[in-house]
Amino acid sequence: MVNFFSSNPFWLFLGVVAGALIQAILHWFERHRQANAALKVLQIEIKYNLEQASSYIDEINRQRELLYSGEISPEKAFFPMVGFDYSALGPINNSGYLHTLLGPESLGSVLRFSGHFNNRTGELLYSALQQEASAGRAVSFLLEEKVRAEKLRSRLVPIAKAKKKWFRLSIEMPKQA
Structure with missing residues (x-):
């Protein structure tokens, strides 16, 4: 038995197993580091777009008041969508972290938001406003x-x-007050 522990094949086997274990641990840490970075970038973009949405809501409210008072016609109304930015969504989606981190409910919220606040929807809303104005x-x-x-x-x-949850590739929502 002493010869077995002092033999080269045993130490070679032990080195291979230890190397594989170290690689698996390093890979796990790297995936979580990348997930943290992806979440941070996504949250910066979301915060920016939330500010844009607040400005959008204020502008829509302002235009509604002007329309109500007759100061502008419906043709002069507009839907300011140009400020919204979704440049980080593509790379985060391609990395696989968008779906993994957010899960179905949060992902749906992000996709509905980006599907509504874009230039194409602004054009559609303008057309719909003109139809509603005629009625x-x-x-x-x-x-x-x-x-x-x-x-x-x-x-x-x-x-x-x-x-981000510590040992999982998902997020934990803040507690509602």
Whole structure:
């Protein structure tokens, strides 16, 4: 038995097993480091877009008041979508961390937000506003859009404050007060 522990094949086997274990541990740490970085970048982008959404809601409310008072016509109304930025979503999605970290509910909130606050939707909303204006419902349409935007915005706020779980590739939402 003494010869077995002093033989080269035993130490070679032990070295291979130890090397594989070290590689697995380093890979785990690297994946979690990358997930933390991805979450931080995503949250910065979400916070920026939440600020843009607040400005958007204020502008829609301002235009609604101007339409109501007759100071502007529906043709002069606009939906300011150009400030929203989704440049980090693509790379985070390609890395696989978007779905893994957020899970289905939070991912749905992010995708609904990005699907609503973009230039194409702004064009569609403008067309819909013109149709509603011809029926005399422009002010109520803008009110509905404001409510819709506030709802989409409120669903993203918890994601901006979420923390990554320590041993898992997922996030933990803050406790509701």
